[in-house]
Amino acid sequence: MGETLIFGHRGSKGTHPENTLLGFAHACHIGAEGLELDVHMSKDGELVVIHDEKLDRTTTGSGYVKDLNLNEIKQYSAGKKFKHLSFYDSSWEKETVPTLEEVLELTADYQVSLNIELKTDTFSYPGIEKKALELSERYHLKSRIIFSSFNLSTLIRIKTLDPEAHTAFLTSKRHLDLERMIQDHQLSGLHLNRSFLISKSNLFTTEHSVPVRVWTVNSARSIKKALDLKLAGIITDYPEKALELKKKHAQSVKHAGINFSGVFKLKH
Structure with missing residues (x-):
């Protein structure tokens, strides 16, 4: 099993305006191994x-994304509402809501994995799966992209359009029968809430059939636990902090001579 990758949640949500080119660029510059973004x-x-x-929440505009054209969405600042963050600079006000294409252009030169969450659990957005796949092909990033969603129908459509696409x-x-879902829908991974990680029932044990990534893991204790379990990925608001903890963890494991067995399983 490979190393645990650190994914910057919405870029670097804890320190920079979420889901902006600024936040994604920062995460890339500090060495994040993956980025999580919402579409x-x-x-x-x-x-x-x-x-x-x-x-409304993250920009100076209002209204549903589905009811606005791109040029209307681009009129509003996606950085101004983040003055509470310690690194805030007035230049943030120039940030706008990026397109997926702009994010792919930005990250094409970085060796980062991309967890693209398709937000179809409230509105279906007909054709969103096809458009996302076409962009991944255009930028030759298919091997580095994981398409995730709370909506299983979206993941099924992705697999129907491209059986080789990675889905989570x-x-x-x-209570869900996750093992059955993995097999029935050829899922490439599971992205589980951190509540699985901290559960007293010790849900993580032995071997599992697909990589598991957990979100949103911010505390040092939870990050260390995820590293101990050798999960495939940690999705965090603080990628810089997580990367430093990962480095220290690797050093301590090497020093102790600990040899983890690798993959694991969910206990039902």
Whole structure:
């Protein structure tokens, strides 16, 4: 099993405006091994990178993404509302909601994995899967992209369009038969809420059939636990902090001569 990769959640959400080119560039510069980003579709069919269905929380605009054209969405600042972050600079106000294409252009020269969450759990956005796959092909990033979603139908459509695409199901629900879902829908991974990680029932044991990544893991204790378990990925608001903990963890493991067995399984 490979190393645990550190994914910057929405770029570097804890220190920079979320889902912006500024945040993604920062995460890349500090050495994040992966980026997590969220994608909706505008009224004119453009894939835009923003977490919420509406602009209101993270930008100076308002309204649903699906009801606005890209040029309307681009009129608003995606950085101004993050003055509470310690690194805030007035230049952040020039940040706008990026398109998925802009993010792929930015990251093409960095060796980072991309966890692209298709936000189809509220609105279906017909055609979003095809458009996302076409962009991944255009930028030759298919091997580095994981398409994730809470909406299993979206992942099924991705696999139907491209059986070789990497897909991961997002969930915080422990009652689901995840092993059955993996087999039935050829999932490439599971993206689980951190509640799985801290559960007293010790859900992580022995061998598992696909890589597991956990979100959103910010505390040093939880990051260290994920590293001990050799999970495939840690999705965190603080990638710089997680990278430093990963470095220290590797040194301590080497010093102790610990040999982890690798893969693991969810206990049902």
